[in-house]
Amino acid sequence: MSDYKPLPWQLPVIKDKRRVLLLAGAAGGGKSRVAAEKIHLYLMKYPGATGLVLRKTYASMLNSTVLFLQNEIIGENSGVKHLGYQQRFQYPNGSILAYGGMANAQQREAIRGVGAKGGIDIAWLEEATQFVESDFNEVLFRLRGRAAPWRQVLLTTNPGGPFHWINSRLIVGGGAILYESKAADNIHNPDDYMDTMQRTTGVDRQRLLLGRWANAENQVYEMWERTTHVTEEADFVKGGGEVYWGVDDGYVGEIDEDTGYFKQNSHPRVFLIGQQRNGVMNIFAESYEVKMKQEEHIAKVLDLGYPTPEWAAVDSSSASLRGDVHDGQWGDRRWSIQTHGKPPRVDDSIREMRDWLLPDKNGVVRMRVHPRCRNLIMEMETYSRKPNTGEPAKEFDHGPDAARYLIWPLRHWV
Ligand SMILES: Nc1ncnc2c1ncn2[C@@H]1O[C@H](COP(=O)(O)OP(=O)(O)O)[C@@H](O)[C@H]1O
Ligand SMILES: [Mg+2]
16 A cells, blocks of 8 residues: 555565565565565556466465455555456556466466466565476566566565475575565564564474574584585596495385475485595485385396495394395396495484584585485485484484495494
């Protein structure tokens, strides 16, 4: 409405004409408000412009965002008409603000007609972590309106997990201009809001209060940084150094179709392949499987085509797996690989691993992981200690354990 006065952090957002703006951070900072105000200002300023507001589901759009637009942003005296049956607001200057969801084919179809001829001028993806990357791509592709000299997609969201495409593509990858805000930046929150927020715990606390793209607090390897430890440079180099395996046994579990990762209660069997070069352990391949016979799995890892390892450090609570790695066969394939057991004490080897991960004074780390090891990377960021006992939780520990086995013999047994 006309009485809107931007907060100090919102003002540069209003002025910014670049193509993709991401408004992220903790809850309550005023992200949604400034995005809504901006889109409304744009449509009033540029006659005949087409705006599109999206939420993942049409129901959430109707039940909250449309009401918010109507009551808090557009108001009654603006001359804007709400044409509910057409999923749009009609402005007196010929601009329109269409809205919808992208949850299924029907919802997508309903918004595809928007800007069908001239394209879209401005778009807003509200609660953007709910969208998949292809939703965003589709909106970007349609952003070719000509009603104004500039076009824009605004995304507003609280943080998700570290592997969310918004974090990897738009924040880490630099695909958007980032504006971060938190509740303390917004004087319009009710007094008790901060108190309520302070009481949140766990992942909610990390994301909604602290604004972190995090899966966990009490991370076992909190020094893990994707920008430091994950690199293409960790790839296998022919003749570059000895190759080793770290192996953690497992059998049951399943993949979560939504995330593409194993579910929390899964116990995949994990093989990690690393190459030591100049004192650095480069983990360049992983193999996570459930419900696969161990001989078949070993053969599958050998079939990746890398050199047979110097030795394999194997979860020794599984004597039969260690035996099969040492000497086994699958079909016509036979192998014989020297093995080590796992480290004697969990605490000592976690400390050892932390030491390898910790950057030295030049920022150099001694363990690096290739980006293709996506399960290992996700687990390194998720594996955490139980808040009550401080013990490492027995979930998302499979890859981190295999990595722990892999490095221990290098200093202690070999
Ligand atoms: N500049 C402003 N003037 C008045 N109220 C504001 C302003 N910015 C935000 N608010 C209000 O503060 C509350 C929280 O803002 P909101 O945009 O919902 O936060 P976020 O989307 O970051 O969680 C809302 O009620 C919103 O209308
Ligand atoms: Mg919001």
